[in-house]
Amino acid sequence: MIRKEAISIIVEKMSNQPIISANGFISRDLFDTCDRNSNFYMIGSMGLASSIGLGVALKSTKKKIFVFDGDGNILMNLGSLITIGIIKPKNLVHVIFDNSSHESTGGQPTATNKIQLSKIAKSANYKVFQVKTKNQLTKIFQKIKLIPGPIMLIVKIEKGGVISKRINMEPTKIKNRFINSLKK
């Protein structure tokens, strides 16, 4: 399964819950697959998608907030797991698309094939699920819908696929429509 396939499967299963997506290919794939007002494409500030997601989750408590993160991204901000683990927001689902590489910058390796992110997240009070196939992803998604967070869903993906187009939307427009979507 490549990242874009995984993103398609998850977005199909969701209604209009907010998504905060990490910079690089993750946001580009989400934009290309399913652009919606409730997507916040974080095009800069690498590492901070989960922090932004935490902030939204704490203040928009009636909504279930999804963070679409990458392994490179979360490794830059492991402290975020600590803060989330202390606060334990029930409405936060932290998805990690894990290909053990910085694919957006040329495929350089990350440490997630040597260090188990799942163990780190577990010790930070997350409920952790890990999947490798499309079937597993479809099934686990039904399960996590019913469980209170913080949930980490590690989706092991393959590198590769067609590179999605860049996000050709003004950042302030991304922000304004996301804010309006939270009000609904």
Add this chain to the structure above:
Amino acid sequence: MKELTQKQVFDYLFNNGTENFIGVPDSTMKHFIDQGFKKNKILITTREDEAIGIAVGMTLSQSSSLVFMQNAGFANSLSTITSLVQLYKIPMIFLIGWRGFLKNDAPEHTKIGKIQPKLLQALSLQSKIINEKNWKASCDWALKLIKEKKPCALILKRDFID
């Protein structure tokens, strides 16, 4: 800044619409943070850029935020300020403790303390140095900018040696 004034600054910002106080502690603003703890309004993060990310999320959910940090942490956060706060035009107040303001402050603060005003200028982040006399007017200024959806910084000088 005196203990009482720091507490007054916290109360004033809190009573005028600032709902969240997120950051990494700095001894320069110890009493400000203590007052926030008393009101159960403080969230301590592991790093300053993380605090900014959380504040951005809260602001997107229409809840006004202040991020506090030492100037060393401000320097750590430059890219987050340019590529998140300023890029998306997200209003928030930065409260920054200015170590290295005194020439005989600890050596690790000397260089960053010296370039602190230049960093703010380079970022085009509007700021005011807050003190015993002007704190209320400075807070009003910051709160007005937040209403205009602009980020800004209040700078607290480290004017004592311990």
